[in-house]
Amino acid sequence: MEGGKSIALPTIEIVPKDPKVILEFINELKEKNHDYCAFMSQWAVNVLFDLANRMNKTDQIISLLNSRTIIAVGSKTREVLVNRGIDVHLVPEKYSTKGLVELFSKMNPTSQQRIIIPRSGASNDFIATALGKLGMHVDELFLYNVRTSNINPVWKDFILLLENKRVDAIIFTSSSTARSFFEISERISSDVPSLVRGVKAVIAIGPFTQEELRKKNIQSIESKIHTVKGTVELAKGILNKH
Numbered sequence: 001m002e003g004g005k006s007i008a009l010p011t012i013e014i015v016p017k018d019p020k021v022i023l024e025f026i027n028e029l030k031e032k033n034h035d036y037c038a039f040m041s042q043w044a045v046n047v048l049f050d051l052a053n054r055m056n057k058t059d060q061i062i063s064l065l066n067s068r069t070i071i072a073v074g075s076k077t078r079e080v081l082v083n084r085g086i087d088v089h090l091v092p093e094k095y096s097t098k099g100l101v102e103l104f105s106k107m108n109p110t111s112q113q114r115i116i117i118p119r120s121g122a123s124n125d126f127i128a129t130a131l132g133k134l135g136m137h138v139d140e141l142f143l144y145n146v147r148t149s150n151i152n153p154v155w156k157d158f159i160l161l162l163e164n165k166r167v168d169a170i171i172f173t174s175s176s177t178a179r180s181f182f183e184i185s186e187r188i189s190s191d192v193p194s195l196v197r198g199v200k201a202v203i204a205i206g207p208f209t210q211e212e213l214r215k216k217n218i219q220s221i222e223s224k225i226h227t228v229k230g231t232v233e234l235a236k237g238i239l240n241k242h
Contacts, residue, residue, distance in 0.1 A: 004168070004239075007158055010149040011180040016047050017121075017143055019054040025141050026057065028116060029064045032139065036115040038071040038100060040127075042080040044119050047143045049084055062086065073100050074227060095226040096206045101130040109136050121145040122176050124208065148180040151187060159188045162195045168242075169201035169235040172220070173228055178204075178212040193218060201238040203231045 025048070028034075039045050052061045062085050070088050072078035074095035078088045092099035114137040117127065121142040128138045161167050162185075172178045185192040193216045196202060204210035204220040205228070213220045221238070223231045 011177040012146040034114040034116040175212040
């Protein structure tokens, strides 16, 4: 923040699957000949290529992906894919799962079209259900899981600031980080939800993150631009009004 101090709180850790999941991914692409492959985050890209490298399958993955229409849900995900040698053909107008569904709604997909989505095992079934209703065949391949991070001194310092009402904005960048935020913070202080409700700007990166916050009876403002930069700009705008 301009004129302020930002704190990066570690909330989740990426836990990749066994590298052999890459062989499953390759077989799926070959056997079902998917028209599309969609990447929902930069994490999915990085985990895919890290596992492929461990299995000596990087070149094969690049070749297979570049024979499909590749979708990146977000500019950062697109950048990471391009840096890995992958041609990105489509980026939804809205950088979110709903943006991906809206993209295909406008494209009027046929019932013969197939899409594969390599992603986190913690993901919900919104995309598969919504694209299925459009008539597409959807395959999801779970490359990794997420687990809640451990408490560290940064967390204890943050909770102290929160209790002293010295936190002006909190930005939640995914539904899983929101869940883990409360799981970790409530181990330190039982009063965290009420303390968060007193923060001037509580920002959710997208609708599913906002829904996760509602479960704690916390009102948040959803960023219209579903990127970290978009959430930061929104928080700055709110704080400048105070």
